[in-house]
Amino acid sequence: MQWVIGIDVGGTNCVVGAVATDGSRVVGDHSQPTLPARGADAVIADLVTMARRVTDHVRAADPTAEIIGVGVGAPGPLDITAGVVLLTPNLGWTNLPLRARLAAGLGVAAALENDANCAVQAECWVGAAQRGRKVIGLTVGTGIGGGIVIDQQLYHGASDAAGEFGHMVIDMNGPVCACGNRGCLEAFASGVNIARRARELLAAGTPSALRDLVAGDASRVTAELVYQVAATGDPLAQQVAEDTARYLGIGVANLLNLFNPDVVVILGGVARAGEQLVEPLRREVARRAFRPAVDACSIVPGALRDLAGVYGAAKAFLDQRRAGLV
């Protein structure tokens, strides 16, 4: 059987696994901390070690296994054609030829793709967006990003920079975003900003079970905790979740009016809240976007969770090889 090694490089963790070329399964997947402060060489050495371990695992299980290549998903901006990471503040990398480094380290062909694009493409391939033809994937995690897949092909834009959905201004007088603009979607609804809004309500004295759960240390409030506590009926957490659905609803309604997708798939850490996040989001979008766009579109949580990046990196290798790019 043929396999592709999928590598998902995140600011916190790296995940590596072997993906069957028909997308039917991932084997040997494991995760370890990225620890980017050690520098790119150390991180790449770890990725090579992890990929070799996965390869050994596959070969032990299937003596006829053939590893045909490796795909790696990394935060952007990237030059995909050149296989170079241009700049990733989270990792401290600049103009890093990651594709060539992994190909040399592993002795197989390699492909590089944006991490959010990988996750969205994975959901289109074997996840929650398989029936979609015009798919928007919105990644809601520490930040907000995403990807566009048209007729199963990733849409990269003119310079591999499409899909920065977090940096769509929805309130020109809103809070300052990490990007310098005011009122970007990310400044309201990323994991970091969901937690910030909860902390602001706590600081204002709003009663909540959150206060005891973090033993009075508001810095320990996370988006995940907010959704857990909201599920128990906590009014502060429910208010934060409701506001989040409204902000994301404005952003997703914009995307429906602009792009008229048939599937919007919600990914990333915050999307673990599942229907608790997506159900009120659907209501907001239905209230805001044009009817023909609303009627044409399903809004669904992703199905692949932590493995979306691994599946998608492998798919990126298969797609780029088919396109003659690698």
Place this chain on the structure above:
Amino acid sequence: MQWVIGIDVGGTNCVVGAVATDGSRVVGDHSQPTLPARGADAVIADLVTMARRVTDHVRAADPTAEIIGVGVGAPGPLDITAGVVLLTPNLGWTNLPLRARLAAGLGVAAALENDANCAVQAECWVGAAQRGRKVIGLTVGTGIGGGIVIDQQLYHGASDAAGEFGHMVIDMNGPVCACGNRGCLEAFASGVNIARRARELLAAGTPSALRDLVAGDASRVTAELVYQVAATGDPLAQQVAEDTARYLGIGVANLLNLFNPDVVVILGGVARAGEQLVEPLRREVARRAFRPAVDACSIVPGALRDLAGVYGAAKAFLDQRRAGLV
């Protein structure tokens, strides 16, 4: 020589002309008021008469001329596959089989396309966006709309509803838009709302040459007049033009971050202001969007003016015929 009749149906005027199938020229073009209150039958009868007049004109000039079809651009929402205008409040049409009616009236094959899509596709074909591969066209007129062209193909979305750029919320607490949401781009920067903002400043007592030009009747202030007066250095009009560039700049910067186009072409009545509109818009976008997206993109005024719709309707016929749709 082969020709396609292009018909541009607007709420105010209809324009009809014969377009050479290589896009090299339009002949016999003329325009007349739509007068939609007379009902769809009367408007369609006029379109047929106008198209016959154009046909006579072409045949008089070129005895070997062959009219191979007719393309019509109309305001949406449409069902392009069925050739039906679903709903156009401006024209009062509902579920009108415009394609079949024109084909029957003229005895040739016909194609229907969204009017904004036609204008954008025309600029890609023979206008200001010819070098673009990922093109956003923004029509700024009475309302704001647009179209997306990827690798010379119109992107329609899942239900022919893509490209409603005017209904992207840029200020969730902003003024109420005609669509019912708050703070859509259109609610700030359409021709109607440019004039509204100028009237509001006049009503607040701001000095301006506009006041005398409209003889104290603020209802006569138009976006066109605002740009004319701004060009003479009038501070109120310059303020309105500057604010317009800021609002459009937020919207276009959003589109760059989402879609990463290589060309944004600005069309519609307000775009007649040309560089007076586009030059400050470029500055706003460069300040707001991500650098790789800004560096990849030219922002240009359209080149085809009143004939964009006619060229684009003819191109829609050629494209839909090639796709086997008509």
